[in-house]
Amino acid sequence: MNEMLGPAWTAFISVLVVVNIIGCLWLIWWTARPRVGEEAEGAEKNHVWDEDLKELNNPMPRWWLNLFVITVVFALGYLVFFPGLGNFAGTLGWSQSGQHDQRLATVQAQRDAFYATFDGRDVVELAGDLDAVQAASRLFADNCAGCHGPSGQGALGFPNLADKDWLYGHEPAQIVASIANGRQGVMPPFLATLDPAVADDLIALVSNWKEPPLPQARRAAAEQKFKVTCAACHGQDARGNPLLGAPNLSDDIWLHGGSTEQIRQTVMFGRQGAMPAHKQRLSETEIRLLAAYVYRLSGQADQ
Known part of the structure; x- marks a missing residue:
């Protein structure tokens, strides 16, 4: 992420971090320094404000102040070794993306x-x-x-x-x-080329190839239309063609649904599929x- 920052942002972040650390050190020093007339460390101080507002104040323990100082020193050490000042990568050269790539390489090797x-x-x-x-x-x-x-x-x-x-x-x-x-499967649409009555008989033929619910003459006409329109992909016997990915229409297995309306949708508007x-x-x-x-x-x- 640091590599994406421009010089202006790098300078802004670096100055902001350094100023905050200096501010923390100054605040610790200012609150810890003894003042003229202040009681000894640990003594209770009873401050009176506006004549009647009293505040009981205990000085902060020295160990607590030392802990704050250690925290600041740790922050300075972190900024030396790890990224935290804009584009400065730190002396160890560590980065989130580098750690991610290293772990990914380990997982990939395993x-x-x-x-x-x-x-x-x-x-x-x-x-x-x-x-x-x-x-x-x-x-x-x-x-x-x-x-x-x-x-x-x-x-x-x-x-x-x-x-x-x-x-x-x-x-x-x-x-x-x-x-x-x-694989790329494509069934072309026939809405513009099929007469509605012919389409109805063709759909009835395909929906039940072995025993289509059609009179003999219409069945023969539908079979002839199938040979002209569909057989090039699905075969004369409607058993499909694996070279083209054309499905078998003579069984009861339907990729896009076997109801009359679903088959009509397929025939009239086509289908597309992608593996x-x-x-x-x-x-x-x-x-x-x-x-x-x-x-x-x-x-x-x-x-």
């Missing part, structure tokens, strides 16, 4: 030493190691639970990591890539540990 025990091991192997899973659970709580929930079951707009439905693939390398590089990249904040080993935790959470490790 952290690196701990995670080094998991270096060089693949995701599947780590998923079967209970010590690794326990370490990964703490990483998950710190980095993932805010979006995916403490148990990984997600919420609207945030994928459930505890099932076997995967937007970008369930292979260990794919999970590692999602964590390290992040942040973690390769700048987590080491390679930590990313593999997280991938192993998700891999195990989804039940893939039991197969």
Whole structure:
């Protein structure tokens, strides 16, 4: 903080501190010095003011005055060794930021030493190691639970990591890539290109792919519209495309809600989602540990 002060502020603070210390010394000296006609130390003094206002005054004990002097000497010593006079850093060179960096480096060294025990091991192997899973659970709580929930079951707009439905693939390398590089999911809006009646039938088809509540002719028309409008991302069979992160529409798992209105909102107005990249904040080993935790959470490790 001191490094941010300009010369004027440094001078102001230094003068203010020195003047206060000198003022304290003067006050101690002025109150402790003997006065003409004053009784001996420890004697009670009965002062009379305005003829009838009396004040009983006991002199301050000498040890108390000495304690004040020691306090001032300590303050002077502190200002020599530690920062307190503007930009003067003190002879020891101590600073809050320096102490913070030192402690952070110590914690980081301990952290690196701990995670080094998991270096060089693949995701599947780590998923079967209970010590690794326990370490990964703490990483998950710190980095993932805010979006995916403490148990990984997600919420609207945030994928459930505890099932076997995967937007970008369930292979260990794919999970590692999602964590390290992040993902950007985009569903374009079709409000301007879909006729309302056609949109209603398309939504009915998607909401119940196996048995859509549509007459045969309208169902065939909706399926044809799906092939033209949606199949490029979601596939002809609506089972999705992990390369694009396009979800499977033929099951009952919905990232943004499966009600008719929620699906309509998705189709007509689109959706956007972002999984942040973690390769700048987590080491390679930590990313593999997280991938192993998700891999195990989804039940893939039991197969």
